Amino acid sequence: MTSLVIAEHDNASIKGATLNTVTAAAACGGDVHVLVAGHNAGEAAKAAAAIAGVAKVIHADAAYLEHGLAENMAAQVLAIASNYSHILFPATASGKNIAPRVAAKLDVGQISDITKVDAADTFERPIYAGNAIATVQSMDATKVITVRTTGFDPAAATGGSASVETAEAVADSGKTTFVGSEIAKSDRPELTAAKVIVSGGRALGSSEKFDEVMTPLADKLGAALGASRAAVDAGYAPNDWQVGQTGKIVAPQLYIACGISGAIQHLAGMKDSKVIVAINKDPEAPIFSVADYGLEADLFVAVPELVKSL
Template structure:
């Protein structure tokens, strides 16, 4: 039994989501191999070889893989798929884009968003916005799986000494092309990797108030900023700040929910946080049911006072 982890990387470094996926792969049993497919990605391959628990790194390097286009990356995975019993992807934008293509070409069912490995053929995954956990068993010869990274601890990034095997990159499929990217640079930690997240909800009332209340608290805590879907839909915060079932899934050490009622959609994206603090003036707000600490107060008074105290 051999497990393949398809690494999420930027051609220079391995992203944290890959470390969580390696832990899931180890739970499946057998050897764990990591595929690093990119362009001039030798540094990423070397970093993957250092991950504890990885026995081999497969490095495919070519211009067709430079930008992680799903069509090309899927073909690269398929070129070695027959060697594996399990193929695991982090449940990131990239993983969710590639995994279904691989599963379809292999004519197997994809198992999505697993949070636990029960046995090599049985897995747990959340359904109904996390309100129920389904136990899924697969008899497919190759199991294609996406891993909810918040469900698994990160494997140590150092301590391993895996061999690196180089394979030929697949040719460009010609089905898509990379046009460009606009990357927002911020000194704040990336939302899904942050240890502390401060999120604001619709109760803030406007973008100006969102920035006025949430930003100083996040600055004091060195936190990433998130938002509920209602706040994003109202234009208070950018789309990429949305936390929830249709946004980003986070599990920081500390999650501070300011003016967020706690709809099921939002809870699905943050209830695995280690410590949850809720500030809301409605004592019946569902957010208090998952909060470790709750403050029933007017956020416009409480948060500035908290910032001063910090």
């Protein structure tokens, strides 16, 4: 029984979500192999080989694999899928794009967003926006799984000494072409990897107030900025800051929610945070039910005072 983890990388280094997925793969039992498919991705393959618990790295290199287009990535996975009992992807935008294609071609059911491995064929995953946990058993010969990375500790990025095997890249599918990307650049930590997150809600009232009140607090704490869906929909914050079921799933060491009522949609994305601090003037706000520390106060007064104290 051997598991295959599909690495997320930038062709030079391995992304953090891969480390969590390796931990999930190890829990399935047997050896863990990692597929690094990219272009000039030798450094990423070396980084994957150094991950603790990885037995082998399979490196496929071709120009048309550089950007991880789903059609080509799925074909690359399928070329070696018969060697594995479990194929695991991080439950990121990329993983969710590739995994269903692989599952469909293998004619197996996909097991999505797992948070725990109970046995080699039994997994736990949240349903109903995290209000219930489903235990899923799969009888398929090959398990195709996406892993909610907040559910597993990351494997150590160093200490491993896996071998690197070169695999022949599959032919370009020709179905899609990478045209370009517009990547938001920020000096702040990436939201899903940040240890501290400061989030604002609709109560801030405008994008100007959002920036005026939330930015100084984030600067003081070296935190990433997040937002509720309501704040994003109202145009107070950019879309890539959204935390929640339809945004990003986060689990930082500290999550500070300012003016966020705590709708189920938002709670599903942040309730696994280690320490949750809520600032809201509504004593009935649902956010207080998950908060470790709650401050019933006007955020326009409380947050500036907090910044001064820091």
